[in-house]
Amino acid sequence: MTENMITNPILPGFNPDPSICRVGEDYYIATSTFEWYPGVQIHHSRDLANWTLVSRPLARADLLDMRGNPDSCGIWAPCLTYADGLFWLVYTDVKRLSGSFKDAPNYVTTAPSITGPWSERVYLNSSGFDPSLFHAPDGRKYLVNMLWDHRQTGHGDQFAGIVLQEYSVAEKRLTGPVHNIFKGTDRKLTEAPHLYFRDGWYYLMTAEGGTGYDHAVTLARSPDLLGPYEVHPQKHVLTTAFAPDAPLQRCGHADIVDTPAGETYMVHLCSRPITVTGSAGQSEIRRDLPGSNVLQRRSPLGRETAIQKVEWRDDGWLYLAEGGQHPTSLHTPRPAGIVAAAAEETTVRTSFAPGPLPSAFQWLRSPEPDRLFSLDASPGQLRIYGRQSPGNMFEQALLARRQTAHRYRAATRMHYEPRDFQSFAGLICWYNQCQYHFLSVTREDDGSRALRIMSTLGDFPFGKAVFSGEPEKLPDGPVELRAEVDEAALQFSWRVSDGAWQTIGPVLDATILSDEAGVGEGNNFTGAFVGMAAYDIGGQGHAADFDWFDYETLG
CATH class of the missing domain: 2.60.120.200 (Jelly Rolls)
Structure with a gap:
């Protein structure tokens, strides 16, 4: 059975915040690297199952210098897209994490090939993190990012919504008014926006609930780019907040891609925690459902990247192909008509x-x-x-x-x-x-x-x-x-x-x-x-x- 399935996670170990794009029959995933240099990891695949690291593009001081950045700052949630014969990489270099403020300058760089050369970065804004670039059907481009409000003190209230502003390629800058197009749901901590256009609708995918066990993928749509956006009937397309048995936990922060045959896949972050029920170094470890004597779950592998087959149903909304809101196994069906590539050989x-x-x-x-x-x-x-x-x-x-x-x-x-x-x-x-x-x-x-x-x-x-x-x-x-x-x-x-x-x-x-x-x-x-x-x-x-x-x- 598993020969026709993709095994998750597809990028094991610390590979969070995946952004995926397809160019012909080639797929690319960019993931966050935080304080690790060079910045951004980009993996390549032809079958969505087997991936090879092909680029870490932010490898020059004029693109990235993180000296002085606190731990867990640096590169948050890059967005990789392809349009106009170029790869477009949008990224944040976060300079401050703790306290009321987030200093989060956002940039864009482009390249004719996934291996470069990457252009000098263009500064975009610093209003919030998790930027993405939307290539609209009419050829215009828009930067989308979450908005940070340092005045707020309630849980999640500093996440003030998803904002959109046009990007001028000719002028290499943002232009025109800033629009707050989505304030999020009651899960709060709305971030990681990606915009898509399909069948006359603009779809906005976000992450909510933080990066822990309440993480979720929320989907909303509107016939107008500027909204208002109505929320998915299930609210969350993907979450394991209510599924402590699920083999993948902390599922959230997603992006989608279509295959040449028209199938749709979602990549998302996840973790595979181990459950610690004893003293340090003498722990009894279980991977099954945490019991009453559990102290806590911990994820040394970090947040990894997984993939799920999803489908557009007659109501115009996206759902997990297996149904429900969480993956029930470590496997998802392979794309139709794509021959599985040989797994990359590993050496000790x-x-x-x-x-x-x-x-x-x-x-x-x-x-x-x-x-x-x-x-x-x-x-x-x-x-x-x-x-x-x-x-x-x-x-x-x-x-x-x-x-x-x-x-x-x-x-x-x-x-x-x-x-x-x-x-x-x-x-x-x-x-x-x-x-x-x-x-x-x-x-x-x-x-x-x-x-x-x-x-x-x-x-x-x-x-x-x-x-x-x-x-x-x-x-x-x-x-x-x-x-x-x-x-x-x-x-x-x-x-x-x-x-x-x-x-x-x-x-x-x-x-x-x-x-x-x-x-x-x-x-x-x-x-x-x-x-x-x-x-x-x-x-x-x-x-x-x-x-x-x-x-x-x-x-």
């Missing part, structure tokens, strides 16, 4: 060679990667220059990849001679400055080289470091470091040469690497990463060299 080991950084990896904020790492300084190795402290918002030398499964093993071999206790490097499991576990090599006061486990456990906004166990003395030479995650449990280990792996420290709580941990859902928006990092808080740039990086899912 990533080797390092001169040239571009392997595509699985990103870094944080900076448009100046040469100050953080080099693949040319020591050919065959990745050299990471020790920079500022873990969680520094300006220049942090951390290169990592997404966690894509609840069970995985990651390892690396590192050559490193720390100068003193202010220089340390190693293997890191990362969410943000207040939520990470770090197995590092450093220098003790007696001159010995040693392993230490350093963590921050979510005490936002301070991110106070705590240390697990006693330092482990290390012999000279390269050292291999490993992290093994089994749902909620994280165990570090190490070895030298080809010796046996030795565990170090206690079993750690892997679920702190989630947005439900720390300050909790609705305040954090990324997902767990694992990778390599080097720090030299003494400011000397002392470097560490890495031979390879292994990442293996364990089922």
Whole structure:
């Protein structure tokens, strides 16, 4: 049965806020990257089931510079469209998250090909986030975004509606009046607008209910672009707010695309939480319905991208093809007449060679990667220059990849001679400055080289470091470091040469690497990463060299 089905999520691991477009027989999905550089991930598919990363377009300082951006700011909800022979990418670079204000400048860039070159960005506005570009049937273009009202203090009231303004291609600016076309429903927190035109109707799709377990996709329509917009008979086309049994949770923030055969599919964000019912590191984990003794659900994989087949019914409204308002399985039917592509081969080991950084990896904020790492300084190795402290918002030398499964093993071999206790490097499991576990090599006061486990456990906004166990003395030479995650449990280990792996420290709580941990859902928006990092808080740039990086899912 599953051979005729698409398996969800189609983009596992941190890949939220999908925007989809089709060009001929090619499909593209753009997702949010927040503080990770380069900005925006774009995946490609021919069958809607198998996807390959083909571009991270915001890779130049003139397009994106996030130095100083707080955690979970940066690139929110890009919109990717195709018109007039160009790809159009609209995006927000959020500069402030907490408090009454959201500083959210919106931009547009274009390219003749999905791989570029991307034009210099054009500033649009800063009135709210989640911008999208609507290409109207008459050829005019309109920017649509949510409106932020800092005067309001009630729950969700700062989300003041969806506004629309015309964009002049010739003048490269917004022009004419701003129209508030939709105030949302009683679910509130109305955001993520996408406009479509079909059979004489303008359809407005939004996300509501926040980014947590009350998330929803709301659909409204009007015969007039400026409204008023009537709400879907079900109100929400997709939500798992009332379905704690559903295999995908937190479903919301969607976009739709038609196939060449006229079928319609919806991409949306979701999460696959694990349920923690015991103490940290000793958790009993269940994936089924949370019971009475549940402490909470947590989603280390972050918000992922899934797809559902949907259909337009005789009443002119869109519905899930399977009926209801939530997916009941991890599968949805494949498009008719499209031959399934071969799944992309995965390899456990990533080797390092001169040239571009392997595509699985990103870094944080900076448009100046040469100050953080080099693949040319020591050919065959990745050299990471020790920079500022873990969680520094300006220049942090951390290169990592997404966690894509609840069970995985990651390892690396590192050559490193720390100068003193202010220089340390190693293997890191990362969410943000207040939520990470770090197995590092450093220098003790007696001159010995040693392993230490350093963590921050979510005490936002301070991110106070705590240390697990006693330092482990290390012999000279390269050292291999490993992290093994089994749902909620994280165990570090190490070895030298080809010796046996030795565990170090206690079993750690892997679920702190989630947005439900720390300050909790609705305040954090990324997902767990694992990778390599080097720090030299003494400011000397002392470097560490890495031979390879292994990442293996364990089922």
